[in-house]
Amino acid sequence: MTIVVDKTTPPCATTPEVFHDELLHSPPARTDITAAEWEQLAVKRAAVHRQCAGCPLMIDCLYRAVVEVDVSGYAACTTEIDRQQIRHRLGIVIQQPSSVPYGAARVGGGPVSHESVMTVRHAYPKDTCHQLAERLGCSTSTVKRHLRRAREQKQDQAMQPRVSTPTLPSIDAVLDCFDELESSRVA
Known part of the structure; x- marks a missing residue:
């Protein structure tokens, strides 16, 4: 018996610099760059979008990037602004971890949190x-x-009386909001 392990590596793992390109997830205004630069940006974004959309992990990546962790860069065919819009529509708030890691040196003897x-x-x-x-x-x-x-x-x-914890949206709800985005139709 042979066990086959599919080692499909997502495109963002093989070329992370492309997916963290500032121009992709925070593009300049159309009037701030030349027509040729705008065209290059559109081609680059469409290529990255196609890679991302074809990834077998895209749906899981989108759900996690919207519901669980506030990631930076271009992820799951969305920009940071796109993911914020989806969260706003679904009423999702991502709790950020503490900005001060445990064990950080205390300088100046300030208050302890x-x-x-x-x-x-x-x-x-x-x-x-x-x-x-x-x-x-x-x-x-x-x-x-x-x-x-x-x-x-x-x-x-x-x-105090028990308050029910907020329920997380379904994958279908996240996908429905994603489909409403202009950026979901880039490629």
């Missing part, structure tokens, strides 16, 4: 408040204050 304290507590659940404070470069009272705040929030949430 609640999120940082909770991340460190989660990473080191057996550490004392003093040990957590040393890891964060802050005082023990700061750590205690944030932990107390987390306990109070947890108690408040337990007392």
Whole structure:
């Protein structure tokens, strides 16, 4: 018995510089470039669009780029603006991760965020408040204050009635919104 593995590599993985070209996902105004440059841009965009549309991962890529992660560049035959329009129509809000990675050096002794304290507590659940404070470069009272705040929030949430979580749109809903875009008909 032979197992065949299809190693179809999406075009964006083989030539990422093409899909991250600023002119594709944020084109200049028609009046800002010459007719020849505009024609070159149209040909380039149509070629990339055809590659993207022919990719076997296109539907999954479009859904993830619209619903799950705010990606940059040209992805799933859409620009960043196209994906924003689809999200607006479907009422989707993408939660961005914290801009400060865990473990970033604290310069200047500024305030420690609640999120940082909770991340460190989660990473080191057996550490004392003093040990957590040393890891964060802050005082023990700061750590205690944030932990107390987390306990109070947890108690408040337990007392409030349950609110249903928003449902994610179906793939068909995302595809319907995509079909309404002008850019879906580029090629």
